[in-house]
Amino acid sequence: xxxxxxxxxxxxxxxxxxxxxxxxxxxxxxxxxxxxxxxxxxxxxxxxxxxxxxxxxxxxxxxxxxxxxxxxxxxxxxxxxxxxxxxxxxxxxxxxxxxxxxxxxxxxxxxxxxxxxxxxxxxxxxxxxxxxxxxxxxxxxxxxxxxxxxxxxxxxxxxxxxxxxxxxxxxxxxxxxxxxxxxxx
Amino acid sequence: xxxxxxxxxxxxxxxxxxxxxxxxxxxxxxxxxxxxxxxxxxxxxxxxxxxxxxxxxxxxxxxxxxxxxxxxxxxxxxxxxxxxxxxxxxxxxxxxxxxxxxxxxxxxxxxxxxxxxxxxxxxxxxxxxxxxxxxxxxxxxxxxxxxxxxxxxxxxxxxxxxxxxxxxxxxxxxxxxxxxxxxxx
DNA sequence: GGTTATTATAGGAATAATCCTATATAAGAA
DNA sequence: TTCTTATATAGGATTATTCCTATAATAACC
Numbered sequence: 001x002x003x004x005x006x007x008x009x010x011x012x013x014x015x016x017x018x019x020x021x022x023x024x025x026x027x028x029x030x031x032x033x034x035x036x037x038x039x040x041x042x043x044x045x046x047x048x049x050x051x052x053x054x055x056x057x058x059x060x061x062x063x064x065x066x067x068x069x070x071x072x073x074x075x076x077x078x079x080x081x082x083x084x085x086x087x088x089x090x091x092x093x094x095x096x097x098x099x100x101x102x103x104x105x106x107x108x109x110x111x112x113x114x115x116x117x118x119x120x121x122x123x124x125x126x127x128x129x130x131x132x133x134x135x136x137x138x139x140x141x142x143x144x145x146x147x148x149x150x151x152x153x154x155x156x157x158x159x160x161x162x163x164x165x166x167x168x169x170x171x172x173x174x175x176x177x178x179x180x181x182x183x184x185x
Numbered sequence: 186x187x188x189x190x191x192x193x194x195x196x197x198x199x200x201x202x203x204x205x206x207x208x209x210x211x212x213x214x215x216x217x218x219x220x221x222x223x224x225x226x227x228x229x230x231x232x233x234x235x236x237x238x239x240x241x242x243x244x245x246x247x248x249x250x251x252x253x254x255x256x257x258x259x260x261x262x263x264x265x266x267x268x269x270x271x272x273x274x275x276x277x278x279x280x281x282x283x284x285x286x287x288x289x290x291x292x293x294x295x296x297x298x299x300x301x302x303x304x305x306x307x308x309x310x311x312x313x314x315x316x317x318x319x320x321x322x323x324x325x326x327x328x329x330x331x332x333x334x335x336x337x338x339x340x341x342x343x344x345x346x347x348x349x350x351x352x353x354x355x356x357x358x359x360x361x362x363x364x365x366x367x368x369x370x
Numbered sequence: 371g372g373t374t375a376t377t378a379t380a381g382g383a384a385t386a387a388t389c390c391t392a393t394a395t396a397a398g399a400a
Numbered sequence: 401t402t403c404t405t406a407t408a409t410a411g412g413a414t415t416a417t418t419c420c421t422a423t424a425a426t427a428a429c430c
């Protein structure tokens with residue numbers, strides 16, 4: 001399970017609680033690996049059974065007790081092994097593409113509306129990436145080295161690149177349809 | 186569930202058996218919605234309970250009996266409704282990106298090897314798309330109209346466009362790393 | 371003559387991910 | 401004063417997908 005290794009990756013920086021990890025996920029890897037809070041806690045429990053992490057309970061008065069997870073030697077080895085293992089090719093799943101595939105039965109207006117809506121969402125997505133870039137200093141505090149920062153930024157660049165190329169494609173498509181390139185029958 | 190609607194989409198062309206549908210999935214929508222054989226049979230059974238499809242058993246001597254599924258009025262309405270309903274934004278999941286995010290701890294050689302391997306897979310993917318384009322006449326037989334064919338081709342174009350832009354990105358990245366743009370520490 | 375492919379079905383188990391709920395306290399906002 | 405947010409945990413149910421297995425007959429390949 002990839003989630004295991006994403007968590008190990010963070011714990012390899014320093015020990016964190018499940019709560020910390022959830023926040024990290026939401027601010028850094030969310031755009032390519034969203035994770036549910038309850039999933040993170042379950043995975044931590046499972047990893048502790050496997051001996052990849054160990055738990056230190058830190059009692060707190062005002063707040064519920066905090067369980068801090070730190071990576072073990074075994075965990076570090078597993079992480080390193082996974083990082084250097086080629087992954088099987090990824091399968092895409094896009095319900096949007098199913099709608100496109102069977103769109104012939106819709107009217108030209110419905111089709112254009114659909115594509116314009118998708119283009120709008122993509123523009124909003126790009127705006128979100130731009131927002132992150134503007135506050136990049138806030139994020140750079142979380143990384144330990146320029147090398148780490150390089151890869152963090154790289155995953156953002158991949159996201160921006162993909163979105164941009166998809167948006168260009170769809171904008172061109174809308175033009176082509178307006179130009180009458182979509183067969184009526 | 187999107188699979189329901191993909192199946193309805195095919196049944197809206199004409200009645201098919203589960204076996205037929207599996208072959209259709211593998212030759213047409215596989216690149217954006219792979220489906221397991223056993224999943225297709227289960228989904229057909231569920232849709233039949235909901236009244237979206239009806240079953241006609243066609244006895245065969247040499248082969249096991251064939252169950253042909255055809256779309257009902259209800260099914261057609263459901264399909265039409267789904268096709269015109271905006272989908273919630275899709276979440277990407279890419280284990281590859283997790284590897285990239287935590288790649289700082291690998292050596293430059295390991296990192297370059299990883300990216301070159303991915304680039305190679307992408308080139309192979311583009312070659313597969315090219316193969317399909319070369320045999321496009323075989324596929325065009327399956328569609329009922331130029332309008333349907335347009336959307337079929339469109340989903341292929343989307344795939345090619347995405348792959349091309351990702352490949353260009355990664356090739357540029359490899360160049361940048363060779364140029365010494367990856368911080369050593 | 372034996373193995374593999376094709377046609378045709380479908381159940382069962384395992385894995386993955388999401389969604390909903392519950393507990394508990396304190397600070398701060400409305 | 402009540403509602404929301406933040407801190408912190410985790411179980412249970414549901415949904416989605418994949419993997420493995422089983423059955424059954426014929427045709428084609430080696």
